[in-house]
Amino acid sequence: NAGVTQTPKFQVLKTGQSMTLQCAQDMNHEYMSWYRQDPGMGLRLIHYSVGAGITDQGEVPNGYNVSRSTTEDFPLRLLSAAPSQTSVYFCASSQPRGASSGANVLTFGAGSRLTVL
Amino acid sequence: AQSVTQPDIHITVSEGASLELRCNYSYGATPYLFWYVQSPGQGLQLLLKYFSGDTLVQGIKGFEAEFKRSQSSFNLRKPSVHWSDAAEYFCAVGGRYGGSQGNLIFGKGTKLSVKP
Numbered sequence: 001n002a003g004v005t006q007t008p009k010f011q012v013l014k015t016g017q018s019m020t021l022q023c024a025q026d027m028n029h030e031y032m033s034w035y036r037q038d039p040g041m042g043l044r045l046i047h048y049s050v051g052a053g054i055t056d057q058g059e060v061p062n063g064y065n066v067s068r069s070t071t072e073d074f075p076l077r078l079l080s081a082a083p084s085q086t087s088v089y090f091c092a093s094s095q096p097r098g099a100s101s102g103a104n105v106l107t108f109g110a111g112s113r114l115t116v117l
Numbered sequence: 118a119q120s121v122t123q124p125d126i127h128i129t130v131s132e133g134a135s136l137e138l139r140c141n142y143s144y145g146a147t148p149y150l151f152w153y154v155q156s157p158g159q160g161l162q163l164l165l166k167y168f169s170g171d172t173l174v175q176g177i178k179g180f181e182a183e184f185k186r187s188q189s190s191f192n193l194r195k196p197s198v199h200w201s202d203a204a205e206y207f208c209a210v211g212g213r214y215g216g217s218q219g220n221l222i223f224g225k226g227t228k229l230s231v232k233p
Contacts, residue, residue, distance in 0.1 A: 031219040033219060040126070041225060042224055042225040042226050043161075043209075043221075045220055048219065048220055090160060090161065092219075105163060108160040110159065
């Protein structure tokens with residue numbers, strides 16, 4: 001059972017380049033989300049999805065796009081990278097409401113460190 | 118506004134000493150409450166959670182936390198710290214209802230250093 005898998009683990013981009021951070025989970029979780037972690041800021045929610053075909057914005061969505069075509073995958077796209085997007089990105093998933101006490105318990109991926117020059 | 122405050126950015130304790138990490142939250146209703154730990158270069162691992170019932174909850178690695186509704190607090194404690202506990206600790210809150218209940222609000226974290 002792999003849990004939540006993020007790729008790549010490290011990436012360096014130039015300003016204006018585009019890229020996609022991949023996230024896949026094999027736990028059949030309905031809910032998936034992306035956070036960014038910056039020093040002294042904790043984790044901030046970028047986008048989330050409550051199921052295939054459904055996405056919504058979190059606290060800091062600007063500059064990022066997401067889609068959810070399958071239950072397993074939730075890629076995060078940077079269309080035109082900026083230095084302000086230098087960060088560590090975490091994907092997470094969880095059981096939907098109605099599950100037993102597992103509701104709301106996020107399982108995190110190992111993170112993707114992105115540097116934009 | 119919903120928020121989580123961890124007043125201590127960095128704490129240093131001696132190995133074997135007791136530990137308390139503070140967490141206060143602001144939320145419209147009683148939320149779900151969590152503590153996560155992050156070792157350097159790693160992802161986040163759940164230490165413990167509070168949903169309902171007994172306000173003193175036990176977690177992994179000998180940690181416990183107490184929910185105090187009157188103080189809007191969820192402080193993390195450990196009676197005797199080990200060198201391997203050095204890490205960053207995050208308190209988080211989440212809603213109980215609705216499709217976005219997985220959206221957690223995190224504190225800014227407390228970095229724990231352990232002296233030999």
